[in-house]
Amino acid sequence: MDLVHTSLLEALKADPGLQDRAAEVLERDGDRAPLALRKAGVEPDLAAAALTLADLRRHARAKFGDRADRLYFTRPGLEQATRWPVAERRAARFAAAAGRVTDLCCGLGTEALAFAEAGLAVEAVDMSAETAAYARANAEAMGLAVDVQVGDALRTPLADAAFADPARRSGAGRNFNPADYSPPLDELLEHLRGARFAAVKLGPGIGHEWIPEGAEAEWVSVERDVVEACLWLGEAAQVERRASLLKAGEWHELTGTGEERAEVGEVATYLYEPDGAVIRAGLVAELAQDLNAHTANEHIAYLYGDELIETPFARAWKVEEVWPLHPRRLKALLADRGIGRLTIKQRGTGIDPAALRKQLKLKGPEEATLVATRIGESHAALLCGEA
Known part of the structure; x- marks a missing residue:
């Protein structure tokens, strides 16, 4: 047992007021919080432990909500x-x-x-x-x-x-x-x-x-x-x-078997991006059946359908145009449409979205989503808007 850490934990448990003060000074003083607690007479090791706990509780709210303010944490834990x-x-x-x-x-x-x-x-x-x-x-x-x-x-x-x-x-x-x-x-x-x-x-x-x-x-x-x-x-x-x-x-x-495979077809009116849990569970085919959709490449988990069906298991975009995935050509096409704000998504092409963005040199007031993917064995760029 780490007696130092355990004794500090016991000291923190015994002093709820110190826990509250640590949270307050961390919020108010930031990096100067340790000095504030030491000036208040708190021993350096205990001050550091209290401030660490306060910081961990602040981050833990994303996982635990308000109950995080009552719990005790270590960073790895x-x-x-x-x-x-x-x-x-x-x-x-x-x-x-x-x-x-x-x-x-x-x-x-x-x-x-x-x-x-x-x-x-x-x-x-x-x-x-x-x-x-x-x-x-x-x-x-x-x-x-x-x-x-x-x-x-x-x-x-x-x-x-x-x-x-x-x-x-x-x-x-x-x-x-x-x-x-x-x-x-x-x-x-x-x-x-x-x-x-x-x-x-x-x-x-x-x-x-x-x-x-x-x-x-x-x-x-x-x-x-x-x-x-x-x-x-x-x-x-x-x-x-x-x-x-x-x-x-x-x-x-x-739910499903994880063994089914979705039908392969052409790009359709709507593109669906399945949630990561669906993809990892191997349930893309089950979702495709629910959406009356198909893939355009059996190895890529984008789905396409002509009917927009609301689902919690995927995000949807409307496919506006389908272009070859050539950066110079894309630059001209996007400039013609005045698109200066572009969300770039990719799956199955190996491109670096950040590097592609630099090549495109975007300008203009319009906004869109560009999906780089494969249609069959060809690389393609799909210009998409909100569904």
């Missing part, structure tokens, strides 16, 4: 912590199937708090004594009963339901290979076989080859930002693939 609406939704799925849950690799305790609020009895475990202390502090701050222990996730006996969020960062940075997670994903999946109902949270870039047979793989996006993947195991698996989107406070789900 906040980076990996689940957004509260996502944790809350997952907890509801657990609560519908079980009464007790083991939370492995609990980190700062976000999932444990959501499980407890959903009415589950929670046993939370983390390898780090310091991290476990933060999880306990957060449970206390929220007035929730969570049993937090220090232990090895792979040796922890499991309740009827179990959840895990393996560490995906090390001293060298983010680990993209699941074999390098802590604990390694393959060993963790084997251990979770001991629970009837289980799930493991993963980074959104997880490869489909890591999905066990019979598991449900879910990708989650929040306001168009793909934030995580989740494997649902055992009796928790309901479908093969799921894309779950939170938009304007409302959840939307698209």
Whole structure:
């Protein structure tokens, strides 16, 4: 255990007034906040800890809303912590199937708090004594009963339901290979076989080859930002693939096999860009069917249709013109139309939008979107407007 960090955490917990003062001076004085607290008689280490907490709480509001002002964070813990609406939704799925849950690799305790609020009895475990202390502090701050222990996730006996969020960062940075997670994903999946109902949270870039047979793989996006993947195991698996989107406070789900392929056709009146969760889940074909749309290249996840259908699973543009993807020609065409503000999107062409923008030397009062992509095997530029 890091006694220095743990003692500072205890000191912060014991002095809510210091927490409030730190937040105030950080807001008011910025970089001079440490001096302000030291002048008020706060010891340098404690002042630094209070200001760090205040800064982390400020950043945590994007994930936790107002409850962030009561919670305790570390920088690595906040980076990996689940957004509260996502944790809350997952907890509801657990609560519908079980009464007790083991939370492995609990980190700062976000999932444990959501499980407890959903009415589950929670046993939370983390390898780090310091991290476990933060999880306990957060449970206390929220007035929730969570049993937090220090232990090895792979040796922890499991309740009827179990959840895990393996560490995906090390001293060298983010680990993209699941074999390098802590604990390694393959060993963790084997251990979770001991629970009837289980799930493991993963980074959104997880490869489909890591999905066990019979598991449900879910990708989650929040306001168009793909934030995580989740494997649902055992009796928790309901479908093969799921894309779950939170938009304007409302959840939307698209499900399917992940094996279907959309029909290929020509550019049509409207272009749809599927949400990243739909693309990662391999559900573009299912979305195409719902939209009566098709792709123009089987490897590129843009969809085209002649009918504008409102959907939470994609953004839509109206295709105004289709041009060859030649920068000099594009420059002249855009100048003729007085387009000086241009959003450039690309998929499947390898161009650098920033470099292309410099070549175009845009001028004029009009605004548009230019989509660089492939139609069949040809590179094309689609001039688009609002749908």
